[in-house]
Amino acid sequence: MPIKRVDRRKDQKLLVLAGLGGLVLIAAPVVVFSQAMGEQPSPWINAGDPAGSQFPVETGTYAVQPTQVSPLPGTAARLDKSGRLVLVASGQNREVLSNSQAAPSAGSDGAGWVNAGGSAAGDPVIAMNADGAQVAFVIGTNGALLENYQVKPSTGAVANWRVLGGANLVGMPAVAQDAAGKLVVVARAADGSLWKSQQTEPGGKTWAEWRSLPMPAAYDPAIFRDSRGKLRIFATGPDGQVRTIAQAGLSVDDWNAPQGLGGTMTGPPAVAMDDQGSLRVFALTVDGSLLDNVEVSAASDTWRGWQSRGGQxxxxxxxxxxxxxxxxxxxxxxxxAVQEIFQLPDRKSWSEWHDRGGSIAKLVSSALDSQGRLVVYGISKRGGMEQTYQTIRASGPWASWESDLGGVFPTN
Known part of the structure; x- marks a missing residue:
């Protein structure tokens, strides 16, 4: 009877596969354990990464530029790819000026103001595009929205503004990325109506037609992406009531009916997200006191009601x-003088007011530097740009106001 030949190559392959399977079984509990221990940051917490969250996409055998989605809306100051804070502001002659830290740390000398041109009727903001580039937006003197992809203070900005349309727009626009990375811009018109436009694809240069939103705005709106990925817009109406409107779904151009949050406010609202994933809204009353409102739970769109923090x-x-x-x-x-209030560790109560000094005519922006320290920018009563910052991450004391940034800016 012939002896059956043994294929040793197959046996070797089986041994290799068995070994790999064993490694997977060993590694899987480690991964699950590390996630259970909370090593991965919550999706709504800004970890200070200037590039935002990256989602690589492959087409065939070629990898395209990953989509970078920032958790933060556009502001006048934000981190660039190199970890330096970049600041934009409107100058005395209605041009847009930009400056950046000379090094990625708070309090370092600025690289110097660069004239980015434009014809600004309001204050500019910068947002991160899906390709990681800084994009500046400002409402022009012609009432249309202007966009500039070339905000590079360290190498010299270029007056390359593109008109994105809109009619009779005023004030400062609000900008944020949706869950897919598309930039969405919201602005108010002189008649108190609210308008929006958005990129047709993440990082694209084509924008959708402007459409009105069924919510009045007597002051500049605010926008924020909630912890479930839906964009939420906030605006104070001519009746003083703050209202909010949310996307009907992730990365869609459909919006729910507006919801009234009540109150009798004067001025624009400010929005931030706490480490529980709940949005918090702040606004001033007619007598100048600060009120805040917070969601009952993360992304619930159910609100606790306004609470006064006092002050004038x-x-x-x-x-x-x-x-x-x-x-x-x-x-x-x-x-x-600039006053500061912050959440206490229990996240249910607030500190007393802290005086951060200054002789400031207009607050411009607050942001985290690459080391996690807060930096606040303001235009002094003399018209120059000044800054103060935490000397220790997420703590005090604060440095004295510095006027090294210089420049000349409108004080109203």
């Missing part, structure tokens, strides 16, 4: 989450 303030409050997820608010007094 003016202008737009600035709200931002610090490196530990604590919401910090800065507001300007009628005498030009």
């Amino acid at each position: 303030f003016m202008g737009r409050p600035l709200a931002v989450a610090d490196a530990k997820g604590c919401v910090v608010v800065h507001v300007l007094t009628v005498n030009g």
Whole structure:
């Protein structure tokens, strides 16, 4: 009887496959355990990554540029790819000026103001595009929205503004990425109506037609993506009531009916997200006191009601989450001093007011630097840009106001 030949190559392959399977079985519990221990940050917490969340996409055998989605809306100051804070502001001659930190840390000297051109009727903001580039937006003197993809203060900006349309727009636009990475811009018109437009694809240069939203806006709107990925727009109406409107689904151009949050406010709202994933809204009353409202739970769109934090303030409050997820608010007094209030560790109560000093005519922006320290920018009563910052991450003390940034800016 012939002896059957043994194929040793097959046996070797089986041994290799069995070994790989064993490694998977060993590694899987480790992965599950690390997730259970919370090593992965919550999706709504800004970890200070200037590039945002990256989603690589492959087409055939070629990998395309990954989509980068920032958790933060556009503001006048934000981190670029190199980890430096970039700041934009409107100059005395209605041009847009940009500056950046000379090094990725708070308090470092600025690289110097660069004239980016344009014809600004309001204050500019910068947002991150899906390709990771900084994009500036401003409403022009012609009432249309202007866009500039070439905000590069370190190498010299280019006056390359593109008109995105819109009619009779005023004030400062609100910008954020949706869940897919498309930029969405919201702005108010002189008649108090609210308008929006958005990129037709993430990072694309084609924008959808402007459409009106069924919500009045007497002041500049605010926008934020909630912890489930839906964009939410907030605006104070001519009746003083703050209202909000949410996307009907992720990355769609359909919107739910507006919801009234009540109140009798004067001025624009400010929005931030706490480390529980709940949105918090801040606004000033007619007598100048600060009120805040918070969702009952993350992305619930159900609100607890307004609570007064006292004070006598003016202008737009600035709200931002610090490196530990604590919401910090800065507001300007009628005498030009900056006051600060922040959440306490229990996230249910608030600190007393802290005087951060200054002789400021207009607050411009607050942001985290690459080391997680808060930086606040403001235009002094003399017209120059000044800054103050935390000397320790998510803590004090704060540095004295510095006027090294210079420049000349409108104080109203």
